[in-house]
Amino acid sequence: xxxxxxxxxxxxxxxxxxxxxxxxxxxxxxxxxxxxxxxxxxxxxxxxxxxxxxxxxxxxxxxxxxxxxxxxxxxxxxxxxxxxxxxxxxxxxxxxxxxxxxxxxxxxxxx
Amino acid sequence: xxxxxxxxxxxxxxxxxxxxxxxxxxxxxxxxxxxxxxxxxxxxxxxxxxxxxxxxxxxxxxxxxxxxxxxxxxxxxxxxxxxxxxxxxxxxxxxxxxxxxxxxxxxxxxx
Numbered sequence: 001x002x003x004x005x006x007x008x009x010x011x012x013x014x015x016x017x018x019x020x021x022x023x024x025x026x027x028x029x030x031x032x033x034x035x036x037x038x039x040x041x042x043x044x045x046x047x048x049x050x051x052x053x054x055x056x057x058x059x060x061x062x063x064x065x066x067x068x069x070x071x072x073x074x075x076x077x078x079x080x081x082x083x084x085x086x087x088x089x090x091x092x093x094x095x096x097x098x099x100x101x102x103x104x105x106x107x108x109x110x111x
Numbered sequence: 112x113x114x115x116x117x118x119x120x121x122x123x124x125x126x127x128x129x130x131x132x133x134x135x136x137x138x139x140x141x142x143x144x145x146x147x148x149x150x151x152x153x154x155x156x157x158x159x160x161x162x163x164x165x166x167x168x169x170x171x172x173x174x175x176x177x178x179x180x181x182x183x184x185x186x187x188x189x190x191x192x193x194x195x196x197x198x199x200x201x202x203x204x205x206x207x208x209x210x211x212x213x214x215x216x217x218x219x220x221x222x
Binding site: 079 | 120128129138171186189193194197199201203204206208
């Protein structure tokens with residue numbers, strides 16, 4: 001349970017940055033080296049390493065050193081827990097709105 | 112587009128904290144005052160005000176001052192964009208895995 005909570009902290013935190021979301025989209029097209037990513041996003045190599053590190057810690061990117069180049073690949077996490085969490089929120093919100101609607105209905109009937 | 116990106120930053124950032132996710136779950140049952148929430152989560156009133164502020168900025172909670180009490184309510188944001196973003200990621204990941212599978216298949220055939 002604690003592990004599950006920490007996973008959500010790490011992944012939602014990783015997704016809260018536009019550059020990191022951009023990197024994931026870029027890796028959705030093909031694997032890429034860190035230098036290549038740094039150039040594509042016009043940030044320093046150190047900055048890109050940090051972003052990739054956050055994504056790797058969240059399980060959203062896997063890196064592998066091939067010769068002198070560190071290759072980045074999408075995955076392995078599927079974000080199923082995150083997707084389920086959001087679906088739960090949406091159900092809760094709908095439930096609250098329905099109950100509010102019923103309350104307003106009853107109030108109107110009493111008038 | 113920029114506004115859409117900022118929304119995702121704010122909501123994913125808001126969801127990256129276990130207390131904030133807990134507050135949303137609590138408000139899924141019923142509306143609550145800030146003092147009530149602070150007591151339930153055993154944190155200071157100032158700490159709770161900050162968390163609620165982050166959730167309010169992300170559109171996940173609405174607050175309303177009724178007399179001396181500030182009531183918190185779930186919504187109005189439905190997290191549809193966030194849900195769509197995650198679904199996109201899942202499709203990209205599946206695409207990458209399929210292409211990797213095809214590549215391995217071809218490599219095996221050549222041997």
